[in-house]
Ligand SMILES: Nc1ncnc2c1ncn2[C@@H]1O[C@H](COP(=O)(O)OP(=O)(O)OP(=O)(O)O)[C@@H](O)[C@H]1O
């Protein structure tokens with residue numbers, strides 16, 4: 252699984268803290284993600300997984316510590332934030348497709364408005380992406396007219412259309428019916444093999460075992476344990492990790 | 503066997519009913535409903551009988567054609583009326599181009615407006631003059647056709663322009679930007695043409711009638727909408743200064759009746775203005791209307807903004823869209839579409855609220871109607887005049903409401 256991973260760091264987090272009012276959600280996260288690395292983040296509900304990956308493209312602001320993405324430090328400088336957002340794609344649990352735009356327009360909006368691509372070039376690229384996702388025939392429909400699994404693949408295509416260096420996934424399959432989960436995981440697996448740097452919050456342990464270079468276990472705002480999937484699942488070190496794995500694997 | 507059962511086509515149950523069934527179900531389903539229906543029918547019969555007999559036999563309608571010009575344009579000098587016609591023709595050009603370029607709903611709406619123009623073209627109301635001699639002309643002969651077309655050259659020209667520009671605009675998508683630009687410039691252009699410069703200019707003290715009502719309403723609607731959107735965004739802004747200014751503005755204006763604003767604009771404002779610098783009276787009324795409506799518009803738009811889930815903003819930010827582009831492409835289209843009925847309701851109120859400018863001495867449609875009635879010649883003709891005025895208000899307000907329903911249906915509100 253480490254075939255694409257390099258040694259160049261692409262995301263550096265140093266002692267990252269985050270509060271919602273008085274509530275301490277992230278309590279000092281220090282870690283480095285390498286170019287091409289696939290990290291799976293898991294942990295109980297409310298442990299700060301979403302909050303953590305959302306700080307990386309500044310959907311949440313961290314209040315202490317530093318985050319450096321692709322050599323650019325995240326600060327209040329709007330230009331830096333916009334630069335980083337162009338390099339970091341994100342896929343949400345609830346898809347968050349734009350309901351008033353057709354699928355292809357969902358995909359081409361970013362390239363045209365942000366990357367200043369021509370409309371025809373953006374559409375061509377979008378159709379190629381939809382083809383890669385296996386849903387080229389859904390291009391001119393509206394999101395409400397396709398299934399959840401197809402919507403999530405459009406959302407992945409939308410993120411990929413910006414040609415990001417990093418992809419963040421926040422529980423991409425949690426809102427899907429069981430029979431649609433695999434079609435989304437297949438696409439993500441293919442993406443992983445293409446060498447993309449991926450941070451994936453998920454409870455799909457099979458996917459983690461197969462694709463991840465590293466599994467990180469979050470609890471109460473700290474990284475309790477991180478290890479390669481084989482070690483993580485077969486030989487967890489902490490009690491909380493053991494408990495979590497036994498609970499998750501039960502279903 | 504079971505597989506076959508599954509693939510068998512099952513038609514939806516027939517739920518549509520004939521008119522007789524509908525009547526039975528809704529009006530005659532119980533004995534007391536039957537009695538109520540009959541009573542209502544008797545009541546309606548007498549009301550309509552009285553009303554219709556009055557309209558067709560007793561009413562003296564000649565007050566309308568005799569005063570048509572003044573009802574339409576007020577004291578606007580007739581030899582300058584070409585200015586109004588030029589503006590109307592320009593609008594027909596823009597409508598025609600838009601219909602050709604966008605087709606679909608825009609085409610249907612523009613066509614409806616053109617058909618309305620066509621109907622006006624065929625009603626010979628203004629040919630019938632105040633003198634006995636010309637009533638005779640009502641008999642159908644070539645003379646009247648000649649008269650109609652002499653008086654209707656402009657309207658006819660406008661309709662011809664509409665059709666020509668429709669075909670010009672068809673299949674020319676490159677024109678889109680130009681047409682949008684044309685619409686944006688149309689308001690200042692209209693004002694400039696209507697007012698004019700130098701010797702021949704028509705001061706707004708001569709503006710009146712339906713013409714003034716339409717100018718007030720059109721300028722009010724086009725200005726209060728963007729202002730309302732900005733105020734709504736301002737009220738939700740992260741920046742405290744902008745947020746508070748917007749909130750205070752909206753709440754203050756909403757706490758004051760429109761009449762107060764109009765009177766303040768017309769009486770108080772000049773007192774505070776230094777020396778000779780006096781703003782035009784129509785402009786002051788217009789400002790009051792815009793500032794008033796914008797506050798309500800802002801609240802309507804804010805309702806729409808609240809209906810857009812936060813996830814939409816996040817998704818837009820995640821692909822790197824800046825704040826203005828996120829608003830423009832993602833949030834506002836969804837927010838506005840959710841509140842089209844409220845926004846159009848606001849436009850309709852604004853249209854009717856223009857009639858309040860009578861209070862500060864402007865002669866809009868209603869004001870001019872009252873001045874016509876003050877003329878001893880037309881004493882006592884108030885039902886006729888007010889019915890006519892009401893019909894005009896109704897036509898415009900209903901048209902707006904109808905267009906909004908069409909837009910809603912076309913955008914599939916609640917669908918995607
Ligand atoms: N905008 C917010 N305001 C206040 N508290 C928040 C906000 N967002 C998240 N929280 C709280 O922060 C904590 C961490 O939230 P987060 O969404 O990161 O958890 P998570 O690990 O992703 O959980 P889940 O598995 O349920 O998605 C939770 O207790 C949540 O209630």
Ligand SMILES: [Mg+2]
Pocket residue numbers: 300301302421422
């Ligand atoms: Mg979460």
